[in-house]
Amino acid sequence: MTHSMTAYAQAVVDTDLGELSCELRSVNHRYLEVAPRMPEELRVYEGDLREAISAKLSRGRVDCFIRLKESQSASLEPNPEAAANLQALLDAVRVDVPSMQAIQAIDVLRWPGILQAKKIDPALMKQHLMSVVNQAVEGLLESRATEGGKMAELIQQRLDGIRQVVTDVAAFVPEIAVNYRARLDEKMADIRDQLDPSRLEQEMVMFLQKTDVAEELDRLVVHIDEVSAVLNKPEPAGRRLDFLMQELNREANTLGSKSQDPRLTKASVDLKVFIEQMREQVQNIE
Structure with a gap:
């Protein structure tokens, strides 16, 4: 399941010293970076806190705020x-x-x-701290999953758009060669008797080789299917999706470089628009 790297969660527990709270804010980041802010008397548990968060998250910058609101009577x-x-x-x-x-x-x-x-029981305080951190992490994961699901829907919509563009291109590509042959015959009508027929055929073969986009269309379909599959996998997919966006963009560029028809040029531009929209979402996926 796709998870976003942007999320927020908070949890609170009551202790003998007062109210202990954990606030988590995460944003996109290339790797996992945990930045805890906590009272000095709890700093001894920072390693346990980092370990608890790292066990559940793999990417993103996570700002963790630990606060202890001591009640006067309890302290x-x-x-x-x-x-x-x-x-x-x-x-x-x-x-x-x-x-x-x-x-x-x-x-x-x-x-x-x-x-x-009041003296703090170290074991009891660690238990309270880990409890509130784990609750907050679970809330963060739920928030990430909710937003990630919405992002996956948006990406799937763009994939459907790309698939439609590929289908349309595959339908009119054969017309490009026919139209080129017609234009070539029209230009050479007056001097056809002076030309070697095999030379015209060679020209057509060279044109077809330069403008053949069947391989690009096939690879686009493969990449579309792969993106859809990755979105439904349980493990983090952000890096894999980012790589696939690069591959899709490469095929769109190649398609545009081979264009000999306005419709193919427009299709290349449409593909790039869809890919860029997906890339913006992918940058925020864990």
């Missing part, structure tokens, strides 16, 4: 050592000042050092 936890020291201090003061009022819990929490940043 802090009590510091047992500081709390114990504070309790010991309060007990000592209470001995000297028995009438001292009890301290409210909110006042305790405001004491410097009582609250500390």
Whole structure:
């Protein structure tokens, strides 16, 4: 199935520290290039992130944005050592000042050092990160497949147009030789008696050799069938399609160089238009 290299996807998971999100944006590129942007405390997992993306994608530049939106309550936890020291201090003061009022819990929490940043469990954080990345990659693949399917339809429409041009050319090519022979006879009518008949036949043979496009038409049909087949294959097809576009364009140029009829010239131009339209789509196929 044809996949586009342009796509977007996002995934979010809730963690003990807050909301962890992964945003993926991909555009066309000759090779696979992963560009992660993530908080420094998660940078240790960059290698795992790259590996997860590379396992599912083969081409395109992929910008990966990892964000951790920490909730204030979830990102802090009590510091047992500081709390114990504070309790010991309060007990000592209470001995000297028995009438001292009890301290409210909110006042305790405001004491410097009582609250500390919650420690991250490395294994759990890696699990959350890989989960959100994999979800985003699956969404990206789905988006790529959807757009790729539409691109394949557009390419198939152009292939149908090229096939019709080839059919039309094959139908009128025999007329070109007949018309040339008629023009040649008309020009030579006054001096025919002075010419060697075999010389006229040689001229016709040379003309037919120069203008014979049967081989080009056959190769065009072969390339059309190959493009259709490649579009339906499950593996990445971008590079193969790009090569086939070059081959189609080469045959269209050869067809134009052999033209001895306005209809053949127009057919060559029409072919190039269809091929260029397909090439624009192919540049974005994985």
